[in-house]
Amino acid sequence: MACRCGAADPAAPCRPISQYVLKVHSRCDLSCDHCYVYQEADQTWRNRPARMAASTVRAAATRIAEHARAHALPVVHVVLHGGEPLLLGPAGLREVLAELRATLAPGTVLDLRMQTNGVLLDEELCRLLVAYDVKVGVSLDGDRAANDRHRLFAHGGSSHSQVRRALALLRRPEFRSSYAGILCTVDVRNDPDEVYSALLAEEPPRVDLLLPHATWDRPPWRPPGVATPYADWLGRIHQRWVDDGRPVPIRLFDALTPGRAGGGTEAVGLAPADLLVVETDGSWEQVDSLKVAFHGAPGTGLDVFAHPVDEAARHPGVAIRQVGLAGLCAECRACPVVSRCGGGLYPHRWRTGTGFDNPSVYCPDLLALIATVDSRPLPDRPVARRSSPGAPPGHAGDRPPGRPAAPAPRPAGSAGDRHVESATDRLLTGLAGGHGDPWALGVLAQTQLSITRALLATWRDTTGGSAAWELLTELDATAGEAVDAVLTHPFVRPWLVRRLARPGTPDDDLLPALAVVAGVRAEADAELEVPVRGDALVLPTLGRLTVAGARTATVRTVAGRLHVRAGSVERVVPLDAAAGSTLGWQPVRRVPVAGVALAIEDVDPERDCYGQPVAPTLDEPAAAALGRRLARAWQVVHRDVPAHGAALDAGLRAVVPLAPDPGAPLRSATAREAFGAVALTELPDAATMAVLLVHEWQHGKLGALLDLYDLVDPASTVRIPVAWRPDPRPVEGVLQGAYAHLAVAEVWHARAAADRPDPRPARGHAVRYRDWTREAVDALLGSGELTDLGERFVRRMRHALEGLRADPG
Amino acid sequence: MDQTPPRHSPPSLEVLTRSLRTPLGQVATEHPDTLALVRRRFLAGRSAQPGTVPVAAFNSSI
Numbered sequence: 001m002a003c004r005c006g007a008a009d010p011a012a013p014c015r016p017i018s019q020y021v022l023k024v025h026s027r028c029d030l031s032c033d034h035c036y037v038y039q040e041a042d043q044t045w046r047n048r049p050a051r052m053a054a055s056t057v058r059a060a061a062t063r064i065a066e067h068a069r070a071h072a073l074p075v076v077h078v079v080l081h082g083g084e085p086l087l088l089g090p091a092g093l094r095e096v097l098a099e100l101r102a103t104l105a106p107g108t109v110l111d112l113r114m115q116t117n118g119v120l121l122d123e124e125l126c127r128l129l130v131a132y133d134v135k136v137g138v139s140l141d142g143d144r145a146a147n148d149r150h151r152l153f154a155h156g157g158s159s160h161s162q163v164r165r166a167l168a169l170l171r172r173p174e175f176r177s178s179y180a181g182i183l184c185t186v187d188v189r190n191d192p193d194e195v196y197s198a199l200l201a202e203e204p205p206r207v208d209l210l211l212p213h214a215t216w217d218r219p220p221w222r223p224p225g226v227a228t229p230y231a232d233w234l235g236r237i238h239q240r241w242v243d244d245g246r247p248v249p250i251r252l253f254d255a256l257t258p259g260r261a262g263g264g265t266e267a268v269g270l271a272p273a274d275l276l277v278v279e280t281d282g283s284w285e286q287v288d289s290l291k292v293a294f295h296g297a298p299g300t301g302l303d304v305f306a307h308p309v310d311e312a313a314r315h316p317g318v319a320i321r322q323v324g325l326a327g328l329c330a331e332c333r334a335c336p337v338v339s340r341c342g343g344g345l346y347p348h349r350w351r352t353g354t355g356f357d358n359p360s361v362y363c364p365d366l367l368a369l370i371a372t373v374d375s376r377p378l379p380d381r382p383v384a385r386r387s388s389p390g391a392p393p394g395h396a397g398d399r400p401p402g403r404p405a406a407p408a409p410r411p412a413g414s415a416g417d418r419h420v421e422s423a424t425d426r427l428l429t430g431l432a433g434g435h436g437d438p439w440a441l442g443v444l445a446q447t448q449l450s451i452t453r454a455l456l457a458t459w460r461d462t463t464g465g466s467a468a469w470e471l472l473t474e475l476d477a478t479a480g481e482a483v484d485a486v487l488t489h490p491f492v493r494p495w496l497v498r499r500l501a502r503p504g505t506p507d508d509d510l511l512p513a514l515a516v517v518a519g520v521r522a523e524a525d526a527e528l529e530v531p532v533r534g535d536a537l538v539l540p541t542l543g544r545l546t547v548a549g550a551r552t553a554t555v556r557t558v559a560g561r562l563h564v565r566a567g568s569v570e571r572v573v574p575l576d577a578a579a580g581s582t583l584g585w586q587p588v589r590r591v592p593v594a595g596v597a598l599a600i601e602d603v604d605p606e607r608d609c610y611g612q613p614v615a616p617t618l619d620e621p622a623a624a625a626l627g628r629r630l631a632r633a634w635q636v637v638h639r640d641v642p643a644h645g646a647a648l649d650a651g652l653r654a655v656v657p658l659a660p661d662p663g664a665p666l667r668s669a670t671a672r673e674a675f676g677a678v679a680l681t682e683l684p685d686a687a688t689m690a691v692l693l694v695h696e697w698q699h700g701k702l703g704a705l706l707d708l709y710d711l712v713d714p715a716s717t718v719r720i721p722v723a724w725r726p727d728p729r730p731v732e733g734v735l736q737g738a739y740a741h742l743a744v745a746e747v748w749h750a751r752a753a754a755d756r757p758d759p760r761p762a763r764g765h766a767v768r769y770r771d772w773t774r775e776a777v778d779a780l781l782g783s784g785e786l787t788d789l790g791e792r793f794v795r796r797m798r799h800a801l802e803g804l805r806a807d808p809g
Numbered sequence: 810m811d812q813t814p815p816r817h818s819p820p821s822l823e824v825l826t827r828s829l830r831t832p833l834g835q836v837a838t839e840h841p842d843t844l845a846l847v848r849r850r851f852l853a854g855r856s857a858q859p860g861t862v863p864v865a866a867f868n869s870s871i
Contacts, residue, residue, distance in 0.1 A: 074852055075845075111841070135838055177838050205839035249827070254842070423822055443822070450825035454847040457837040473834030483833065501852050673851075707851070708819050 016071035017313050020064055021079045021277040021288060024052045024096055028084040030117050031154040034185060036213045037083065042291035042298065049280045051088060056282040057096050059304040061103035067309035068108045074500060075109040075458075080134070081277075081288070086120040090128055097132040109461045113137065113180060117151070118166030119159055126175040133461070135180035138167055140202070142184060142195030149187055167202045181206035188221075188229045192236040200248065208251040209234060211267070213292040216351035216361050231368035238369075242376045256340055256373045268366070270342040273321040276312055278304055284312035287321070293350040321346060329357045341366040427705070428789065432796030434742050435643040436701050441650035444704040445488065448675040451707060452487050455496040459511065462500065468512040471519060471526050479522035486517045489540045490654055490677035491606035497673055508533050510540070510606075512555075517542055519557040520575065527556040533605060537564060544603040544617075545573060546584035586617060591627035593634040594645065599654040600626055601677060610669040610679045613659035622682075630655060632686035633693055640750040644694050644743060652697050655680055668692040670699035672706075694747055698740040711735060711790030720779045723772040731785040735794070738776035742797055745769035749804050770804045777801060820846045 026037075026045050033039055052060075068076050078100060080093075088096065097112065104110045114129070118138040129136055141147045144160045151159050170179035182204040184195065199207050211230060214220035222229050238253055255265045266273055266287070277285040277298065282305055285298040300315045312318060320327045328343040343349060344360025351358050360366060423443070430440040460469050476483045486492070495510050508531040517539050519526040529552045530537060537545040537553050539562075547553055550566035557563075562573040573582045588604075590597040601607050602617045618626065638645030654677035658667055661681070666688070669679040678696035683689045705711075712731045719728035722737060729737065748766035752759045777798045780786060786794060820843060828840045837844055 075848060135841070177835065180838060180841070205835070249840075249842075251842075427822075446829060447822065447825045450829040451820075451847055451851060453833055453836055454828060454840070454844050455851065457833070458844055458848055461837060469834075473832065476833040497852060500848075708822060708825075710819060 015274060015313060015319075016073055017067065017274045017276050017309055017318075018073050018075060019077040019079075019275045020060075021081045021275065022052065022057070022060060022096075023082060023277065023279045023288070024057070024080050024085050024093075025083045025087040026050055026280045027087060028082060028117070029087060029119055029153070030084070030151060030159055032117075032150045032152065034150045034187075034212055036289055036291045040213065040292040041294045043295060044279075044291075044299070045083075050083075051092065052096070052278075052280045052282075054095055054099070056278075056280070056304065057099045058103070059282060060278045061100050063304045063309050065104050065108075068104065070310075073108055075111055075461075076104060077111040077113065078104070080112070080114040082115075084117055084120070085114055086116050086118075086125060090124050093125070094128055094132075097128070097134065101132060105464075109458060111135075111461065115139065115183065116166075117159065117163065119162045121166035121169060123169065126169050126172075126178065129178040130175055133464075134178055136170060136178050137180045137183050137208075138163060138170070139183045139185070140164075140167070140199070141187065142190055143198035146187065146190035146195050146198070149190065150185070164202070167204075171203055179205055181208065183208050183210060185210045185212055186230060186233060187212065188223070188233045192233050193240065196237045196240050204248060206249040206251060208265075209237070210252075211345070211348070211362055211365075213289055213345075214348060214361050215292055216349075216358060218292070219361050228365045228368040230362060230365035231372060234365075234369055235372040238372055238376065253373060256370055267345045268341050270324040270339055273346075274313075275321075276309065276318065284315075286315070286317045287346065289345065289347045290317075292347045293356075294352075297347075297350075329359060332359050335359075337367060337370050340370050424709075424789075428709075428793050429796060431701055431705055432793045433800045434698075434739075434746060434797070435641075435647045436650070437643075438646065438650040441647060441701070444675070444701060445651055447708055448493070448704055449484060449488050452493045452496065455493060455500060456487070456511075458500055459496055463509065463511075466509075466511065468509075468515040468528055471515040471524075471528065472511070475515070475518045475522050475524060479518070479524065482522035482524075483518045485521055486514050486541055488653075488676065489604075490601075490671075490674040491540065491604050491609065493675070494609040494671060494673045495606045513537075513539055516555045516557055516562070520560075520562055523559040525556075525558055527554060529553070530555050532566065537566070538604060540604055540606075541588060541599070542575065543573075543585060543587035545571070545582070545586075589623050589627065591630050593631050594638065594649045596649055596653070598630060598634075598652070600630075601654040601656045607656045607674075607677070607679075609671045609674055610656065610658070611671075612667065612669060612679075613661075614679065615657035615659045615682075618657060626655075626657060626682055629683070629686050629689055630693075633689035636686050636690035637694055637747070640690065640747045640754075641694075641743075644697075644746070647701070648693060648697055651676060651701070652678065652693070654678075655693075657682055666692075668696045670696045670703065672703045675700060675704050691744055691747055694743045695740045698743045699736055702736055702739045706732070709789050710787050711793050713785050713787060716785040718783055718785050720776075720783060722776055722779075731780065731783060734776050734780055735790070738773050738780065738794075738797065741769045741773045741776070742801060745773055745801075745804055766804070770801065774798075774801055818846070819850055 026048050027050050028035070028038070037045055064076060064078070080096065086093070100112065101110060112132060112134045113136070114134050115137045116139070139151070140163050141149065141151055144158065147160045147163065148158045153159060169175055182199055182202060184199055184207065186209055212220055220230070226232065234252070241250055241253065251265055252267065255268050273287065275287055277288050279285055282303045284300045284302040284304065284307060286300060288298055290297040300312055300317065302312050302315065325333055325338065328338065332338050332343045341360070344362055344366055346356060348360040348362055349356045349358045427440050427443055430436050472483060492510070492514065512528045512530040516528055516530055531552055532547050532550050535546055535548050537547045537555070545564060547564070547566040553564050553566040555562055555564050560575055562575070564571050564573060571582055573585050586603050589600045591600065600618070600623055602615060602623070608614050634645070634648060637648055656677055656679040658669065658679050658681045661667065665681060666683065667681045671677070678693065678700060680689065680692050680696070712735060716731045718731055720731060720734045721728045722734055724737060724741070745766055748762050748769055752762035752766045756762070777794055780794050781791065781798070824843050824846065828836055828843045831839050
């Protein structure tokens with residue numbers, strides 16, 4: 001069979017594989033009658049070693065590591081599986097984990113997980129799992145009656161109390177970081193309400209619901225006369241979940257809900273499944289649930305000793321899982337909901353004679369379940385920093401109180417609302433009009449912070465635990481505003497992206513500096529070693545201390561000041577300028593504008609992210625002059641278009657001076673990843689600077705919106721001619737330009753309409769920018785390259801443009 | 810034919826809001842899908858596999 005992975009040359013590398021299941025122990029201490037490993041068609045476990053030998057673990061880890069390096073995979077997921085992986089015992093498990101971390105972790109993020117029945121889990125094993133940062137999923141089918149239906153010992157005894165004891169251990173604060181969630185196999189004879197309540201009582205970070213494995217040869221049990229019992233059963237749980245405000249992620253429901261995280265799972269959706277299994281004897285195998293189809297179904301004939309991952313990835317059974325729609329039967333391809341169910345779990349399509357070229361044996365249930373999910377659409381919730389109304393009070397997963405409340409939209413669906421406006425609609429409408437109100441700017445800022453926090457968690461996975469991470473997470477729990485203040489610094493995300501995108505490159509770790517800054521902002525007493533960058537200790541949002549001849553400095557934070565020791569030199573840095581100055585300390589200077597402290601950011605080296613040279617640190621007179629000009633420019637924006645002034649107030653927090661260039665004196669820039677900052681050349685007049693501020697802040701706002709929504713077809717390769725540049729631009733570039741020019745047109749329109757001595761130059765600018773924008777908007781709408789949301793957005797831009805249609809003045 | 814892989818879906822407001830409510834030290838544990846999504850979306854072009862399924866976040870039952 002020809003390789004269908006898309007590689008024209010069989011010798012060429014296939015799509016990379018980032019997910020691996022290691023069958024570290026092939027036996028189990030339970031005897032569940034619904035287990036696909038032992039109770040189904042495939043019986044290969046009988047001839048395999050009970051446990052994976054150390055040499056096999058090493059060979060597998062080496063293969064995975066070489067594959068990760070060759071394909072520059074930033075993250076590799078490894079799941080320890082069985083049988084029952086805890087049968088390895090603490091010593092055996094430690095050997096496996098140490099081997100995986102030592103071989104795989106350098107150069108890639110190793111996401112280590114384990115799926116267990118939990119029976120053997122004890123404190124010693126929990127400590128080991130936490131130490132090696134292993135996330136544990138525990139199998140539990142619900143309440144005692146439900147769990148006892150299948151999950152029994154060979155002697156027929158219940159495992160329920162042992163599993164609950166394991167879950168109680170994982171809930172303990174010292175072990176909770178290893179608690180990944182609960183996996184529940186559905187049995188429609190169980191009471192869905194009881195199952196739901198039992199699962200939530202364990203306070204899992206997430207839940208997954210798994211349809212029992214079945215094929216067309218061995219269809220699932222169905223009560224007589226009930227067409228879609230699995231959809232009905234899951235639908236009941238879905239109803240409870242929705243009514244409760246979706247208190248915990250349920251992976252199956254999230255995956256079936258359009259616009260939710262993940263875009264699919266192993267069981268539903270069309271996204272490629274890049275997964276390989278390593279059996280205890282070192283065999284490369286396909287997804288292990290194929291064992292339900294026929295004896296030997298997952299086999300590839302390849303093993304980790306003789307065959308690299310690339311070769312296993314080219315196996316037809318692996319490759320076909322990566323071709324999406326093309327890998328499905330004709331009936332599925334013609335189905336209107338195929339993008340949702342993706343044909344269901346691959347093994348569930350099996351029928352002797354036609355193989356996997358069938359819809360899922362659960363097809364009617366999947367159709368009905370999708371209809372159920374669609375009948376209870378996801379409300380676009382307000383971005384809030386607190387417990388959602390549906391979350392139980394004091395929920396363990398919530399951040400503590402004491403943070404500023406996030407802007408909340410008008411309550412959706414409240415009594416008396418005839419038109420329920422979703423957060424997405426409000427966000428798009430508000431921003432497409434050109435400005436964005438404080439609520440919209442608040443949503444953008446909060447989602448940007450969330451992205452930065454997720455990247456920071458990824459960084460922690462890459463580098464492992466550290467005193468800085470411990471301090472930062474502790475402060476996050478006790479003084480969240482202090483942590484937020486430093487993580488919203490515009491140049492944290494550019495640093496994270498740069499470092500995470502190029503793992504292994506030598507550079508300084510910013511995390512200790514971030515923790516120190518959060519510490520001093522929280523008035524916490526803490527001490528950390530902070531790397532020195534070049535000849536300076538850089539403390540984002542605070543300033544820079546010149547520290548010659550040291551690679552690190554010991555920084556102790558106390559209320560209002562820093563004690564810095566580098567080598568034999570110790571200095572005290574007061575953060576309040578009025579308390580005096582310290583030799584070599586360059587604080588970040590701030591300009592009070594409209595109630596906002598706007599930073600002149602000329603000390604953080606990470607500010608150099610604009611693709612053009614930034615200015616060196618300004619001397620005091622130059623910084624003071626720039627501050628005065630910025631304050632005046634801010635006032636001009638408020639005078640010209642107050643709505644743009646409000647948008648600046650709500651989100652622009654830093655201005656980076658660009659290096660002067662006599663050949664191009666009028667320059668400005670925005671970096672997509674540095675939300676809240678713009679870069680400008682220094683200009684003598686505030687009116688021009690006002691235009692640049694508005695122009696660049698439009699890019700900042702739209703960039704943050706594009707982080708949340710695809711407004712342009714991501715696969716677009718079209719180029720569109722524009723009036724403001726000689727070269728045709730990509731569609732997203734045209735959108736960015738049009739959005740910026742819409743605002744600039746407004747500014748000039750306002751100036752032309754104002755009672756000024758000579759409005760003609762302003763009128764000329766207004767007409768030019770308006771016409772540029774109109775041409776670009778029309779080209780965008782005619783391009784066919786916008787998504788539905790993009791088309792709505794651009795149509796609203798055009799509506800805003802209508803207000804400028806008449807010649808100003 | 811353009812072989813450029815499509816960009817991965819963006820995280821939704823709901824997903825980012827949930828993550829923001831979670832203590833920083835638990836974000837990776839409690840929101841692995843969000844982390845995967847953020848990595849794929851924002852470490853664009855350097856990602857493992859656009860559009861791949863995060864099966865390993867939760868594998869099938871034993």
